[in-house]
Amino acid sequence: MDRNIDCATAINEATEQCMKKYKNVFIFGLGVPDPKGIFGTTTGLQKKFGNQRVFDMPLAENGMMGVAVGAALNGFRPIITHQRIEFALLSMEQIINQAAKWNYMTAGKQKVPLVIRMIVGKGWGQGPQHSQSLESLFGHIPGLKVVMPFSPKDTKGLLISSIEDNNPVVFIEHRWLHSIKQKVPKSYYKIKIGSGRIASKGNDISLISYSYGIFECLKASKILKEKFNISSEVVDLRTIRPLDKNIILKSAKKTKRILAVDNSWKSFGVSAEIISLITDNLKTKDIKKIARIGNVEVPCPSTRALAKDFYCNYISIVNKVLEMLGSKKKYLKKNNLNDDVPDKSFKGPF
Amino acid sequence: MDRNIDCATAINEATEQCMKKYKNVFIFGLGVPDPKGIFGTTTGLQKKFGNQRVFDMPLAENGMMGVAVGAALNGFRPIITHQRIEFALLSMEQIINQAAKWNYMTAGKQKVPLVIRMIVGKGWGQGPQHSQSLESLFGHIPGLKVVMPFSPKDTKGLLISSIEDNNPVVFIEHRWLHSIKQKVPKSYYKIKIGSGRIASKGNDISLISYSYGIFECLKASKILKEKFNISSEVVDLRTIRPLDKNIILKSAKKTKRILAVDNSWKSFGVSAEIISLITDNLKTKDIKKIARIGNVEVPCPSTRALAKDFYCNYISIVNKVLEMLGSKKKYLKKNNLNDDVPDKSFKGPF
Amino acid sequence: MNKNLNKIYSKMIRIRMIEQKIASMYAEQEMRCPVHLSIGQEAVATGVCSQLKTNDIVLSAHRAHAHYLAKGGDLKKMLSELYGKENGCVMGKGGSMHLADLSAGFYPAVPIVGSTIPIGVGVAFANKMKKNSNITCIFLGDGSTEEGVFHESLDFASLKNLNILFVCENNFYSVYSPMNVRQFENRSALNLAKSHGLQGNRGDGSSIIEVIKKTKNGINYIKKNKKPFFLEFQTYRFIEHCGPNNDDNLKYRDKSEIEKWLDKDPIKLIEKYMSKKNKKFIFEKEKIISKINLEIKKSFNYAKNSKFPSSKRLKEHLYG
Amino acid sequence: MNKNLNKIYSKMIRIRMIEQKIASMYAEQEMRCPVHLSIGQEAVATGVCSQLKTNDIVLSAHRAHAHYLAKGGDLKKMLSELYGKENGCVMGKGGSMHLADLSAGFYPAVPIVGSTIPIGVGVAFANKMKKNSNITCIFLGDGSTEEGVFHESLDFASLKNLNILFVCENNFYSVYSPMNVRQFENRSALNLAKSHGLQGNRGDGSSIIEVIKKTKNGINYIKKNKKPFFLEFQTYRFIEHCGPNNDDNLKYRDKSEIEKWLDKDPIKLIEKYMSKKNKKFIFEKEKIISKINLEIKKSFNYAKNSKFPSSKRLKEHLYG
């Protein structure tokens, strides 16, 4: 049975279904059992599974990450949550040196089945320290898997796969996707980590992105079609590490024009990796145009007067595509002061 | 006056000259004043400048990074050292959220003049947690500068520039470069952060790298010339952020064939950024071949039996170049079990 | 003393009134940044900062409004910052969570819990190297004492004998999380501080008189011994963790607990005290309040009428 | 008792002899990985582990040889690991700094100081969720008590009442750095632990008798109260921090200090004690030693003759 549910609900449902199925799954993090339930993603879980399996934690991100690793080594499948990806910077040592390397450095004797949920903030003045999208830091590390879904359906299926995975999975959610709705099966299902999908078919150019970037790409794709008669293909990577090489190359071969759309700064970003993966595998003469686009290379300012121009969005994507296709036209829409909320119902503060 | 000195001595000399010139420079870190003086890079400094300006620290990388930031805000130019880059993972929060953003988030009211020295380990069984080269994690962050010199002369000049810089500079040294010697001026001189250099001229292909990668590139370049009559240009980036766009593009335009040589895993690595910078700026039809090469995408194993094949080195570079140039030839040299030391004088354990 | 107390009172009530005004204006959706209001906790900020000089540096965290104002931070610049305007104390780049007024000795606040603690220690360390005897005062919440960096910072402050006044505002909650899900029974920040080699004291953060007295003693200790000192004040935030509303409907705090603390409202307490001491206080209060009202009105007007930063500011200030 | 002590003694001297053999063989440059030898610290490892069962889990850090051996880790696999061989306990992938023997209850060691502490807490937390009463024993150095994560870990162990025995081996140095450049005067790891809600004790790590007694009491406390316990033992490493040599020529440690501790050599102390108790000890010792010598010889042969892992192993085990 499919219902229209949002990503937050999809996360909640995936967690619940896994906890029912696997007695060794537990979830913890700041605010997990609190009235807001991590933007609704954990609401009700404590009532269902008790405070042994669903619990709050001290403000000690590094230590608690270690605790999660230890519990994973000793028979459990912990899920740890961070309301902002920035808080996880305190636990980089455990994630990169320990969790990512443990299976390798024990020659396979100990696995680390572990999900680290991190949320990327955006809008309403979040400012420099609450709005980063740091996926490429994790993407660089062999031993980690990094998942960044866009749609509710993928979110549910990928979270289930992440929880079932025997490895540390960094599961990155975008705050503005929590409220996006889609028909999602009620059943327990999985989507393969490392598999992308075509979010919308097209021929003239490939827009390759992930997570919230897909939202902007789809908007751009529609405008390109309707206003400029350009057919673009939107590729939703869904996973950052491993990347779905096949889907990227297939689309690139078809359109021969590729725009990689970053959710972060493009320098040393996912978009750089997409580009390089393509040039690693296709001859340059078979590529007509290849480019990337990302946020302005400064910290994200708090004021919406500046933040509105900080983000790469559907307007910048459309204009970049026009430029790549050698069009003289311009899409003249301006960024709006009130674009700092995901939708009108949002009234701050987080 | 030029003398033949190694990188460790060059670092020591640069630090000493800056400390003489600027009373507000101080240096601290685990082992800074100890008998080994961070591989000789800090030897003698405490005797010269006293224990107020040259001192050891508690094993508290995160807190001490914050202390450095605070001191930088209040009139000083701290240098903090980490004997392995992995230890700095404990201070990512301070580096990425705070140091990198402080000037921006105060709209320029407070600068953070700060040098964070980190050392990349290699060889003699350092293993998964003592041998990573994590520069791309820092390269992704606007507000940071990331310096990775190869030669003693550059090391000295760039360290002086880093200390004089008004921003947080991540200064990454490679353990195997500490003992490399070159003629270095005794005088106080600077090399601009963000400027690369041509380490060796050539026409057929550009090998673009940095830090220890240059050592392997130069070796490869010589072999390519002597054994295969291929003329390669070696570009030493010296700085990872900002990258020297001009020198990269100039060399790429000239040779039209580019191999980006990573010091780490190539996925999400510096080499991906180099490639993308080139495709951002040159038309694909003007590029004949473009590729990257890096270490095998696993943690670095301890045993030399496996570590020898883990690293991208002059042999893999030569073979990659032959492949790129469509040569049927192969460079058949095998990696050697005893290549796990920088030179024969090295007898372990660090 | 009366005059002095009047001054202190007016600082406190000013903070309360500003925060209340922010809360009421927030619904207009023009201050578009997360705000962590200090209503209920004014006595600690006011009392502690009343004992500091301009050269003394204060650092705070996400809940910084009261500290900023108590240390003498400019109100107009603060409000402009909340409105995201060019005239803001950091040009709109930071918002409520990054207030700063260097001329008042108020260093930039940051919203990563615990992160200003070592930075403050570094500021104090620099002062020591400069051989001045200024105090660095670091405000921190009960939640931040759970972060490893809190411990590392206290250790270093002790090791280097720094002139630091640590002020822990224990309001019993970290967001919605009560003590018992984060800290073992009877855990005491003050005891932890002592095991890190600091002397310290604790007190009732609702009583401005007590806050002032204990701060004075703490500062005397620091000056005399050239060592850090740790203060823990119990206090309570009256409205939600982040945002302008009351959220007691969510029932994460006991009604009896809330009432107990509302009874101990620091503003009420000082008013009661002053009314007893000074028969004319009720008239003086009127005057104080209307003066502040005027200032607030003007400042909001100033902020609202200030310009947004122009787009060119976006790329400025990346490097210094 | 005699028999028991003989066993304990032979475990201790075995560790000493193995470490000495490693030191002497290191010059051959066939064990090509950093080694942090435990010579001088054998009593703590042996005494503590003598009180643990196989199901109890031990975690250690960079200086893990003694803990691995004392917990019953396989010697051949350890030496093969040091030689980087396929037969090594982690197939050569880890070297000396990543020893592990799961069948003996010895979890992988790691060389980032402090990092196994929270991992050990997680192991214990899992045991609690599984409702078993196994002990998790976490060995840590004096240096690691400076890391924030040490404090976070103790806090959580207290909050959740976990069956953990923390054993701090205080050898007064972190690499070459003495206490006074890293810790304020009179800082005590045990006091810190107490402020984190743990009970604990301290003792002389040279005396195996004392180590055993205090460990026994600690474990009894844990079993009875279902709470963590903290032990601090003073001890001393006799040779350099990392590597096979004596480095007293560098003069970072006082001669008198070194001599004091050499006088208290845990092996000497137990030998003296046993000679007094048991006239025949001198003969039994001979036997013990020659047996161990034989084992060591065989084990080194085994390790040296084992094969290196083949290249295909490089890419294996990235994911589980």
Ligand SMILES: Cc1ncc(C[n+]2csc(CCOP(=O)(O)OP(=O)(O)O)c2C)c(N)n1
């Ligand atoms: C490192 C980190 N983890 C989590 C958060 C989310 N967070 C924001 S405020 C807050 C509460 C902190 O509690 P406390 O220190 O007691 O301050 P209070 O809000 O009570 O004033 C938390 C957990 C954060 N900002 N930083």
Ligand SMILES: Cc1ncc(C[n+]2csc(CCOP(=O)(O)OP(=O)(O)O)c2C)c(N)n1
């Ligand atoms: C996080 C981190 N910082 C620094 C180091 C470098 N280091 C390796 S061993 C060591 C000494 C630790 O001292 P202690 O915990 O007392 O153990 P000991 O060597 O005395 O047994 C240090 C600082 C490290 N490995 N990890």
Ligand SMILES: [Mg+2]
């Ligand atoms: Mg609180």
Ligand SMILES: [Mg+2]
């Ligand atoms: Mg030690």
